[in-house]
Amino acid sequence: MKPxxxxxxxxxxxxxxxxxxxLSEKGYGVDHCLTGTAGLLAVESGAYDVVLLDMKLPDIxxxxxxxxxxxKTSAPCVIxxxxxxxxxxxxxxxxxxxxxxxxxxxxxxxxxxxxxxxxAHR
Amino acid sequence: MTSPTRFENYFFVFRDxxxxxxxxxxxxxxxxxxxxxxxxxxxxxxxxxxxxxKKTNQFxxxxxxxxxxxxLSKGPVTTEKLVADPSEFHKVKIINDIWxxxxxxxPQQAWDEGIRxxxxxxxxxxxxxxxxxRIYLAQAREFSRDELDFIITVAEQCACIIERVxxxxxxxxxxxxxxxQMEKLSSLGRMAAGVAHEINNPLxxxxxxxxxMRKKVPPGGYLEESLNIIIRETQRCKKIIQGLxxxxxxxxxxxxxxxxxxxxxxxxxxxxxxxRLRFVQVEKNLTEDMEKTLLDISQIEQVFVNLLLNSLHAxxxxxxxxxxxxxxxxxxxxxxxxxxxGCGISPExxxxxxxxFYSTRTDGVGLGLSVSYGIIQNHQGDIQVFSEPGCYTRFKxxxxxLL
Amino acid sequence: MMSFFTTSTAxxxxxxxxxxxxxxxxxxxxLEMILSEEGYDVNLANTGELALEAxxxxxxxxxxxxxxxxxxxxxxxxKQVKKDTPETEVxxxxxxxxxxxxxxxxxxxxxxxxxxxxxxxxxxxxIGEALKxxxxxxxxxxxxxxETEEEKLIxxxxxxxxxxxxxxxxxxxxxxxxxxxxxxxxxHLSSEAKAAIASGxxxxxxxxxxxxxxxxxxxxxxxxxxxxx
Numbered sequence: 075m076k077p078x079x080x081x082x083x084x085x086x087x088x089x090x091x092x093x094x095x096x097l098s099e100k101g102y103g104v105d106h107c108l109t110g111t112a113g114l115l116a117v118e119s120g121a122y123d124v125v126l127l128d129m130k131l132p133d134i135x136x137x138x139x140x141x142x143x144x145x146k147t148s149a150p151c152v153i154x155x156x157x158x159x160x161x162x163x164x165x166x167x168x169x170x171x172x173x174x175x176x177x178x179x180x181x182x183x184x185x186x187x188x189x190x191x192x193x194a195h196r
Numbered sequence: 197m198t199s200p201t202r203f204e205n206y207f208f209v210f211r212d213x214x215x216x217x218x219x220x221x222x223x224x225x226x227x228x229x230x231x232x233x234x235x236x237x238x239x240x241x242x243x244x245x246x247x248x249x250k251k252t253n254q255f256x257x258x259x260x261x262x263x264x265x266x267x268l269s270k271g272p273v274t275t276e277k278l279v280a281d282p283s284e285f286h287k288v289k290i291i292n293d294i295w296x297x298x299x300x301x302x303p304q305q306a307w308d309e310g311i312r313x314x315x316x317x318x319x320x321x322x323x324x325x326x327x328x329x330r331i332y333l334a335q336a337r338e339f340s341r342d343e344l345d346f347i348i349t350v351a352e353q354c355a356c357i358i359e360r361v362x363x364x365x366x367x368x369x370x371x372x373x374x375x376x377q378m379e380k381l382s383s384l385g386r387m388a389a390g391v392a393h394e395i396n397n398p399l400x401x402x403x404x405x406x407x408x409m410r411k412k413v414p415p416g417g418y419l420e421e422s423l424n425i426i427i428r429e430t431q432r433c434k435k436i437i438q439g440l441x442x443x444x445x446x447x448x449x450x451x452x453x454x455x456x457x458x459x460x461x462x463x464x465x466x467x468x469x470x471x472r473l474r475f476v477q478v479e480k481n482l483t484e485d486m487e488k489t490l491l492d493i494s495q496i497e498q499v500f501v502n503l504l505l506n507s508l509h510a511x512x513x514x515x516x517x518x519x520x521x522x523x524x525x526x527x528x529x530x531x532x533x534x535x536x537x538g539c540g541i542s543p544e545x546x547x548x549x550x551x552x553f554y555s556t557r558t559d560g561v562g563l564g565l566s567v568s569y570g571i572i573q574n575h576q577g578d579i580q581v582f583s584e585p586g587c588y589t590r591f592k593x594x595x596x597x598l599l
Numbered sequence: 600m601m602s603f604f605t606t607s608t609a610x611x612x613x614x615x616x617x618x619x620x621x622x623x624x625x626x627x628x629x630l631e632m633i634l635s636e637e638g639y640d641v642n643l644a645n646t647g648e649l650a651l652e653a654x655x656x657x658x659x660x661x662x663x664x665x666x667x668x669x670x671x672x673x674x675x676x677x678k679q680v681k682k683d684t685p686e687t688e689v690x691x692x693x694x695x696x697x698x699x700x701x702x703x704x705x706x707x708x709x710x711x712x713x714x715x716x717x718x719x720x721x722x723x724x725x726i727g728e729a730l731k732x733x734x735x736x737x738x739x740x741x742x743x744x745x746e747t748e749e750e751k752l753i754x755x756x757x758x759x760x761x762x763x764x765x766x767x768x769x770x771x772x773x774x775x776x777x778x779x780x781x782x783x784x785x786x787h788l789s790s791e792a793k794a795a796i797a798s799g800x801x802x803x804x805x806x807x808x809x810x811x812x813x814x815x816x817x818x819x820x821x822x823x824x825x826x827x828x
């Protein structure tokens with residue numbers, strides 16, 4: 075069976091690597107991008123099932139990336155991560171079509187649970 | 197046209213002084229009018245106006261007319277000679293003998309200027325002499341009753357004006373100080389939010405790697421235990437940051453029906469470390485039949501943390517702090533008292549204790565109690581303080597039972 | 600809030616039905632006032648249990664839900680409502696808002712999450728938007744004629760629900776009598792089924808639903824009587 079492919083979009087290399095380590099151990103295929111533009115390009119080309127998106131990116135606002143990804147045909151599910159979690163941020167992200175909302179910092183189990191739940195609903 | 201009478205002249209001077217006060221925001225301009233016009237009306241050679249500088253305790257020249265540079269450069273007159281006798285504060289002093297009058301510092305220079313007589317008119321407000329108008333005459337002469345009345349009235353007017361200006365300057369200074377403090381604090385708040393957010397990112401790396409590693413080490417061993425500690429402490433950081441972010445955010449209370457004893461317990465656990473370090477005990481007496489009421493938990497917790505820390509700093513090692521909660525059913529409210537047997541608060545300080553930026557500690561900003569006061573107000577409650585210096589301090593909070 | 604009825608079968612849309620599930624009396628009454636003024640038909644429930652009861656009796660376009668309730672938790676009620684009548688839109692109002700609750704609610708399909716205090720404009724806007732979405736999704740769902748056993752069972756259930764309601768809800772009876780199929784907009788029924796009920800097609804009912812009691816068929820008989828007139 076084809077492995078589920080996850081794209082991590084976060085400007086912090088450490089976080090991208092940590093997510094890759096945790097997810098690939100469980101059999102997910104993982105790629106990462108450090109900017110919003112790179113992320114959008116990647117989503118365009120590859121067939122990703124899930125996108126793990128940081129809301130604060132150096133080039134584009136996370137919510138713009140979220141909107142753009144969700145607008146695509148057969149759009150991947152997007153799980154939003156953020157270091158600055160407020161209720162209104164959460165509501166906005168969910169309304170824009172996020173599948174889940176992960177405030178930083180999170181444990182490996184929390185990350186895996188979010189991905190599993192999201193994929194189950196696809 | 198007949199030349200104006202003396203009284204008409206007096207009237208014109210008063211009018212000019214008042215007018216200049218209205219049109220000018222500059223005190224100097226008003227004082228200039230006072231000295232020039234009053235000298236003119238009295239046919240004096242010149243006049244000098246001094247105001248007491250409270251910091252240096254000297255009467256400094258603030259306006260002058262008709263006198264030479266050499267005389268003016270002589271410097272201020274010291275206070276003792278002028279304020280020795282308070283009964284003189286509202287009386288005009290006529291000095292005919294300028295050589296032997298104790299309050300005339302430089303008789304030689306005055307004589308050389310052509311001065312033969314000096315009239316001192318004190319500027320006083322209530323029991324304090326705040327300044328002096330000194331009138332210099334080229335000829336000794338008698339002063340009529342109405343001339344004296346005139347000059348006393350000018351002095352009274354002038355004193356009033358000076359007092360008001362000084363008051364305004366004071367307010368202005370206080371206000372700027374407050375504004376700067378507020379600016380500093382609000383930017384601190386914004387900065388805190390930014391910093392908190394920035395810390396969450398590296399924490400993510402730590403938490404992910406450590407939680408992942410924990411699964412790869414032998415279970416039950418030293419490595420697993422150590423990693424558990426790392427994970428736990430990282431999650432504790434997360435909570436602290438969340439608390440900080442909530443504080444930085446604008447405090448619209450989010451009220452939930454809660455038991456205030458639980459909030460008190462939380463506050464106690466937050467400060468427990470600091471209390472332990474200083475060997476101070478907390479005695480808690482929280483009533484078992486507490487009624488729930490609408491509270492913004494984090495805000496009320498803030499209030500108790502503030503009061504407890506204040507108590508902690510008031511007592512010595514081995515001091516005692518007590519927390520007592522009851523339900524006052526007769527008045528339908530919940531009452532909590534935080535008391536200590538510490539240094540207490542002086543009667544003067546107690547007046548200001550809830551004012552923003554009032555602090556008796558060098559490391560304090562002085563906001564804790566004023567913010568607490570605001571929070572209690574937002575809960576329709578009230579907070580009172582009772583204290584005896586050297587003995588005790590008690591803060592009593594009362595919150596209505598709202599559902 | 601049914602104001603006028605004409606004997607013609609003109610296309611008068613019934614006003615949206617809103618259930619306000621809120622235990623704070625002042626807020627509940629305030630909302631009732633505001634929403635009635637907007638022309639909505641409003642019912643109140645001050646516990647989760649009462650809200651669920653109300654949903655058994657009546658079809659609601661929108662549920663305005665507080666999360667903190669005595670008895671069942673508001674979130675549980677929302678889960679149940681979304682399961683039974685997924686087309687009902689939900690707006691959460693709460694003084695007890697946390698990020699995770701907000702996320703959980705929206706994952707359940709809640710349309711908006713309004714922390715208290717909110718202004719009149721905020722709630723009106725939120726409700727307006729939710730109802731727009733509701734209207735759109737209702738219009739889009741055309742129910743085909745049932746083929747499978749399960750679909751037939753659903754049809755039977757829906758028809759019985761409609762008939763049961765006519766016995767208990769006078770407003771609904773009148774609505775159905777006057778406006779025919781339009782009154783059945785919220786029901787998961789094919790147009791053929793709706794037409795059958797609305798016109799009192801006893802034969803269709805016997806064929807597709809089965810033999811029913813006199814009580815259940817009261818509406819049908821009355822409808823046929825009207826035809827005879």
